Amino acid sequence: MTVAERLRHETRALHEQTEALLYAESLRSGALNPEQYRHLLRAHWTFHQALETAIDQNPAFFQSYDQDDRRKTPWLEADLAELNASLPDTRPDLFRHWSPVDLLGAAYVGEGSMLGGKAVMHYLQKSPELQPLLANARFYRGYGVEALNKWKAFGAILAAQKEADHDRIIEAAQQAFLAYHDIFRHTQPQHQAVA
Numbered sequence: 001m002t003v004a005e006r007l008r009h010e011t012r013a014l015h016e017q018t019e020a021l022l023y024a025e026s027l028r029s030g031a032l033n034p035e036q037y038r039h040l041l042r043a044h045w046t047f048h049q050a051l052e053t054a055i056d057q058n059p060a061f062f063q064s065y066d067q068d069d070r071r072k073t074p075w076l077e078a079d080l081a082e083l084n085a086s087l088p089d090t091r092p093d094l095f096r097h098w099s100p101v102d103l104l105g106a107a108y109v110g111e112g113s114m115l116g117g118k119a120v121m122h123y124l125q126k127s128p129e130l131q132p133l134l135a136n137a138r139f140y141r142g143y144g145v146e147a148l149n150k151w152k153a154f155g156a157i158l159a160a161q162k163e164a165d166h167d168r169i170i171e172a173a174q175q176a177f178l179a180y181h182d183i184f185r186h187t188q189p190q191h192q193a194v195a
């Protein structure tokens with residue numbers, strides 16, 4: 001099995017748990033409210049801010065990843081500003097001792113999460129309470145027409161990794177999903193910026 005196939009299989013249960021934790025039921029029924037939407041955006045910002053910072057510290061390993069074309073924090077910051085919501089505290093501890101190979105496992109989680117974005121945007125738009133807030137929503141539009149190309153380019157990076165590193169990449173991806181759970185549970189949904 002390729003490392004990409006193993007990642008999909010060996011994180012499938014964690015993906016399901018993550019979806020369920022991150023309000024999938026309210027989302028799918030078109031009942032997500034603005035407080036929950038803010039909570040999601042703030043949790044995503046915490047994860048991506050920590051990951052982007054860690055990847056920036058390993059420019060040689062991540063050269064072909066083209067991080068500047070994949071940054072999600074500017075999108076999340078624009079969306080949170082639109083909602084007049086503050087940014088959470090950063091979590092510099094999150095990826096502190098992660099090697100570049102470990103970070104690739106975390107990047108799999110971050111990049112993969114973009115694949116579901118289109119479906120999530122559709123569900124968000126089903127919620128009458130959210131509709132007025134989504135005109136300029138950016139994060140869940142993700143990479144748009146570039147999504148498939150970006151996912152394939154990321155797959156090529158995975159395919160270039162040594163077999164001896166595959167177990168580490170998978171374990172790191174599993175840890176990154178669990179980090180998402182931890183972030184979500186510890187992020188306040190409705191901390192408002194002071195006007």
Ligand code: HEM
Nearest residue numbers: 007008015018019022024108109112113115116119120180
């Ligand atoms: C309710 C929220 C979510 C929905 C509806 C959803 C849905 C999806 C869908 C439909 C795909 C497959 C896309 C395709 O094969 O073209 C996918 C893939 C993926 N999602 Fe999600 N997702 C959600 C949340 C998340 C979150 C929060 C994360 C990360 C923490 C995540 C990580 C991933 C990963 C890593 C993949 C790639 C799986 C693979 O290797 O093919 N997803 N998601």
